[in-house]
Amino acid sequence: MRVRPIVEVKNITKIFFQKSPFWKIRKTGKKVIAVDDISFDIKEGEIVGLLGPNGAGKTTTIQMILGLITPTRGTIRVFGRDLRKFRKEILKNSNFSSTYTHLPWNLTVRENLNVLALLYGVENPGKRVNEIMKVFSLEEKKDREVNELSSGWVTRLNMAKSFLNFPRFILFDEPTSSLDPESADTIRTEIINLRKKYKTTILFTSHNMAEVDQICDRVIFLYQGKIIAEDTPEGLARRIKISRISLMVGDGLKRLLSVVRDNLWSARVQGRYTTVEIPEKEIPRFLSLLAEKGISYREISIDKPTLEDFFLLTARKRRKTL
Amino acid sequence: MEKINWSGVKGIIIRHMYTWRRDLDRIVDAFWWATMDLIFWGLTSSYIEQYNLGFDIVAVFIGGIIFWSVVLGSQREINMPLLDEAWNRNLINLFTTPVGIFEFVIATLILGMIKLILTISFLSFLAYLLYHFNIFRYGLLIIPSFASLILTGWSVGLIIDGLILRYGYKIQSFAWAMLFVIYPFSAVVYPVDILPRWAQVIARITPTSYIFENMREVLFSGIFNWPKFLTSMFLNFIYLILAALFLKRMYRIALDKGQLIKLN
Known part of the structure; x- marks a missing residue:
């Protein structure tokens, strides 16, 4: 049996109208869509x-869920x-x-x-x-x-x-x-x-x-x-699929940057550390390339993508597409 | 229609009573201006009394001021709690509890009545002390007269509440000024007949004018004019219903425009 969710938000939209002069009865102001047809359950x-x-x-x-603003469209059911x-x-x-x-x-x-x-x-x-x-x-x-x-x-x-x-x-x-x-x-x-x-x-x-x-x-x-x-x-x-590998390179920084360039990955050098961003599945190949090219390092850490990475990347990507 | 949350009404009343206990200015505000008016107009009328106008001018002025304080107090005490919640940025907390605008209005009416009883008792005592003016010379008929004045104050208060919800802080100075629009037409100390024709028309649709005229009739002839009182009550009921509908509509618009959040 399907348990009914506590909160059901169905197709809610909230449109605000920018102010128009008070003597104009018709809403002539610009539309601002604050929430655009969203649905979710909790x-x-x-x-x-x-x-x-x-x-x-x-x-x-x-x-809107608190009843402080009335949705323009859609329904909210709680309990x-x-x-x-x-x-x-x-x-x-x-x-x-x-x-x-x-x-x-x-x-x-x-x-x-x-x-x-x-x-x-x-x-x-x-x-x-x-x-x-x-x-x-x-x-x-x-x-x-x-x-x-x-x-x-x-x-x-x-x-x-x-x-x-x-x-x-x-x-x-x-x-x-x-x-x-x-x-x-x-x-x-x-x-x-x-x-x-x-x-x-x-x-x-x-x-x-x-x-x-x-x-x-x-x-x-x-x-x-x-x-x-x-x-x-x-x-x-996990959707990010990009991992960050930070290395303290001992010898072969130039070779490392060349490997990164050849494989169309990205790298950032900050002080003694170099951070390389590569797709998660390419990590083994990256490590073998380090050995193959004789790049030595004293420290290495592999950071899995975090929610913050998702937030930043998604926001940036969206901004670019606009 | 949803049931009234009486516990919520009690909560709002207690919340503002806590504030009264702490904030002296909330109490002083209710007494200060009325006391100053009473002293000023009492002294002025005592001076004019020397010229023997043929009627009790002191009673007209003092009675007028006490009666007007009823209208003013009942209006202000409806608006003050709403502004207080907005100044405290507590409106969101308040309206996300199971109380709505209806419970809020009921609570403010009760709070207003409590404060009004205190204010009028104080003014009556002061008038007796300073000018030997006994408010009870009107007898029990003072009760229906006050009831009518209170209804006028409530109507104006509800309209101002609606305007504050809809337009926010920019309207708050209006809260103190709006009632004074009807002041000249209320015939507080002078008869309606001496007004210019256009002002008489406005006075005839102003419920308070009938009560103030009645007050003077009781003073001069001892007769309470029931038709005038009933006309005043009739107008009051119409205005009160319109004011309540206006407030409800403004509350809806405030929810639609997210005005409660901005006010917070």
Whole structure:
């Protein structure tokens, strides 16, 4: 039996009209297509990353799923229900956290969570607020106003907010972007643990590719409002099929560059290291050529393509084709 | 139609009450201008009273100011929470919870009523203290009169909420100014009859003008003019329905244009 996905996005498009003078009744402004006929599903318990360069349509997509923007065309179903008709019911079981939104700065941590528990209609709100403060170690800051907290603590509070109502589905919009690496790692670990504990379905956006690689089961890559790739982080990285080999050449740099040129590969010399980019299947031939031409090296490392490589290459390739 | 999330309404009320407790200016704002008006016009009318105009000028002015504070307070307290959420960049957090514009409006109406009761009680006490003016000289009929004034304030408040949602911050100064469009036509201290013809036409479709005229009739003759009151209520209901529809439409457009995000 096919299990119904938690989120079903079908053929959604969002067109904004650039401003036209207010006295003109007809929309004469230029059309801007922010999201262009995209469809995807998210299964229960899955963490899906929404990636893409700035202006790709990630935030608009998230905002449409949150009901903050109405799609021009298409449908969004969450928990099997139409978002337009069952918005409140869906939002009662969902949550959202973003670096770009703020909780009221002149309310304390506890007051903010008390208010949010009421807004979400959480049963026994006082007890739940105490529980969630414990989970996110917020007890020591409970009587501090938000404007007195560091960005790390504010992110913790946002995280506590996002798990407050036992949501079945959470949207995270760059949740760790304002954090130092250690705090970001702590937050990532907490997301992974809580996801396991509550089987929460998560839609995640970030510009940190390593983070997406670590957290996400699947990645949807958006470019200029369209989905151009969808796979696991490893699957996307594998699509690159180009590996990077870094060598500290002892003798034969000229010969190495000549080998690279003859085979139409590419190479970059940076200080003592030379990085050669070649198709993955050509690695054995490259290594035998090194021996054949008597090129000696003291260090060698072969880096497999990463999600970041996919991101950079795809974005560059697309820009060129435009 | 979806069920009202009463827990959400309570959440919004508590959120703003926390702010009142911390931000003195939210409280001072509700009392300051009305108090200054009361003192200024009270003193002015006390001065004019020397010329024996044949009616209780102090009561007309003080009553007018207290009654006008009801309209102003009920309008401002609808708009203030929305602006407060926008200034706090909390609109997205708010509207991604299971509360909608309807719950938000209900909460702001309740918040407005609480603050209005405090403001009017304070002004009435001050008027009694400074000018021996007793607001209860109008008797229980003050309740329907205030109800009508509150409805006018709500109608204007809902329209301003709609404009803020649709046009954002650039409209916020309008929030404080819009109500004053009806001020000259409300006959707060002078009768409608002394207005020029064109202004009288506008005054006749302004619900507050009937209430202020009625206030003076009660003062001068002790008679409450029910037809005037009912005309005012009739106009109020029409305006309130139109204002609610306008707000709903502006909210839809704001969602369509992504205006909530820009406001955040």
